[in-house]
Amino acid sequence: MRALILCGGRGTRLGALTADTPKPLLPIDGEPLLGYTLALLARSGIPEVAINLHHLGSRIESYVGSGARFGAAVTYACEESLLGTAGTVRSLSGFFGEDDGLVLYGDLLLDVDLGAMTARHRACGASGTLMLHRRARSNSRVTMDSTDRIISFLERPSDSASPTPTSDTWVNSGVAILSRGLRDRIPSTLPCDLPRDLYAPLADRERLFGFPLSGYRCAIDSPARYEEACQAVREGRVRRPW
Numbered sequence: 001m002r003a004l005i006l007c008g009g010r011g012t013r014l015g016a017l018t019a020d021t022p023k024p025l026l027p028i029d030g031e032p033l034l035g036y037t038l039a040l041l042a043r044s045g046i047p048e049v050a051i052n053l054h055h056l057g058s059r060i061e062s063y064v065g066s067g068a069r070f071g072a073a074v075t076y077a078c079e080e081s082l083l084g085t086a087g088t089v090r091s092l093s094g095f096f097g098e099d100d101g102l103v104l105y106g107d108l109l110l111d112v113d114l115g116a117m118t119a120r121h122r123a124c125g126a127s128g129t130l131m132l133h134r135r136a137r138s139n140s141r142v143t144m145d146s147t148d149r150i151i152s153f154l155e156r157p158s159d160s161a162s163p164t165p166t167s168d169t170w171v172n173s174g175v176a177i178l179s180r181g182l183r184d185r186i187p188s189t190l191p192c193d194l195p196r197d198l199y200a201p202l203a204d205r206e207r208l209f210g211f212p213l214s215g216y217r218c219a220i221d222s223p224a225r226y227e228e229a230c231q232a233v234r235e236g237r238v239r240r241p242w
Contacts, residue, residue: 001118001177002096003046004089005037007106008054008082013221022056024106025063026226029233031241032063033220035070036109039241042071044114046102050095052077052088070241084191086198089183098180103194105174105219109229111238112215118177124149126209127182130199131175133213138171140195144210153203155195172199173213182206 011023018026024034034051041049049072053060057078067074075095083091089103100121102114112131121129130150132142143152153172172195185206187197199208216238218229232238 001046001100001102002048002050003041003102003104004050004052004092004095005034005104005106006052006085006088007034007060008052008057008079008088009107010055011107014223014226017223017226020056022060023220024060026220028109029230029240033109033229034060034064034106035241036238037104037106038064038067038070038072039239040110040112040114041102046114047072048075049073050075050077050092051106052079052083054079054082082191084197085194086186086192087190089178089194090186090188090192093183096180096183100177100179101183103176103178107220108174109218109220109232109238110175110216112175112213112217114175116214117175117211120211121177121209124209125207126177127179127207128199129177129209129211131173131213131217132170132210133173133217134168135171136169138169140172140199142170142172142210144170148210148212150199150203150208150210153195153199153208155193155200170210170212173217174219 007024011018025032051074053076061076064074077092139156141154142150145151218225220226220229
């Protein structure tokens with residue numbers, strides 16, 4: 001399996017923190033966030049990695065280089081205009097080939113068992129497996145049946161479109177395993193988004209399964225969440241890259 005780390009976003013919600021630093025390079029207790037992600041992939045036996053670049057992309061490429069010091073072989077996909085999360089996946093069809101592909105958002109600090117997620121994906125014969133966690137407020141709301149098959153995926157729902165979310169509501173975690181067949185269903189229009197243009201319209205027609213989060217995850221989308229991630233590393237709740 002090969003992996004794609006989505007690193008093209010501007011990180012505007014982080015304000016001054018990302019004015020001169022791409023979000024994947026924000027230091028988390030002394031090490032750039034992207035280093036944690038590459039270390040996780042190496043520990044999980046996923047050394048072949050693609051990284052899409054846009055905002056301050058040259059700095060990301062300078063930090064990662066060939067990927068050898070992270071135990072990875074890195075391919076870069078430079079985007080003059082952002083293709084969207086799904087558009088980037090579609091553009092890298094040659095990189096993924098016929099195999100399943102792992103896709104991770106580049107603003108995530110993670111310490112999770114990707115091996116267990118992969119095993120579950122294959123055991124279910126899934127076309128896609130999405131890591132999910134529970135949260136009251138999020139852009140997505142996901143419903144699963146008793147087998148963890150996703151039967152509904154609502155992206156940015158209005159209050160009238162679904163029940164009021166609670167702390168038990170399943171939401172998208174930004175980590176997914178996508179089969180070749182599912183990747184081929186990505187629309188050709190650009191920009192194109194994974195939750196809005198792939199998961200939501202196909203949830204009741206494809207074999208999409210949820211994989212409940214077990215481990216640590218923090219989406220660094222605000223200064224408060226950035227500090228939370230740094231604190232998690234200082235407290236030993238996340239393994240350091242080396």
